[in-house]
Amino acid sequence: MSEGGSLPRILGVWSAVIKRQTKPELRLSTGSSPVRPADTAVALGLVTRLDLLRLKTLARLYARGLPPDVDWEDLLQEALTRVLVGSRAVPADVPPVAFIAGVMRSLRSEHRRRHASARREVMEQQRKVSSAGGEVELPDESALPERVLSARQEIARIWKLFADDTVALGILEGIAEGLEPEQIRKRLKISSTTYGTARRRMRRALLREGLASCLDK
């Protein structure tokens, strides 16, 4: 992706077009750009700017498989807001960036639960309507393969990130099975140096993925 602030440039052109409008209601809002939670978090020394890029990478990772009305930006901004307003207090022994990442993970679960619950309600209503009409009943939601399929798709997407790296894929397979690093090294017959190098490659690939294509979901 090209660098050089293409978005501000686009916004600048847009702003110029709108300002040329004679109708005041179509002019750009006169207020300065609103302060976002990230500005406050940096100003308070809660996180550094590079921490925010780490969190963005994680937000993009967590947003996959969420309902379409929730995206990574929502996850990140909501987590920052919750921490800033104090609805989630940062424990003294946890680095704030790790805590915010945890909040995003919990928000992800919350959104998934909410989506599943809404879907269950719809299914229930459909089942009632079908029963009343003497039609065939719909299967129970738990029997649907949707959730299983969604998790499988997410795993496949993660695998795709490291498709060219057989060692990384082996490590991921071990992690998915719940193995300890030592067990993974033994299984893959690799040294701790090779293991460490593969993990560095994984980190870089993840960060690249998180920072690239900033404008899509």
Added chain:
Amino acid sequence: MPRQVIKVTNEARLQRLLMALEQEVLQASDDEVRQAAADVGIDPDMKGSIAWVGIFFPAKLRPDEVFDMELLRKRFQERLVAPKKIR
């Protein structure tokens, strides 16, 4: 004695992977973050860098971030009360 086979659900596998990848990202050094950014042609030190989309400025603009919504609302109400004649 046959080995015990524990069936792991995809949900559980995904959770473990996400937790592990989270740790990887959190443990990445500042240098690693900068190098990854450089790999995709992003300079995080630039104020208007695309890296900050979704962080310091929105990836998707809401109407109230562009227009004066109060004024728009007022104008629409005026139009509703006294609609202009269409020529």
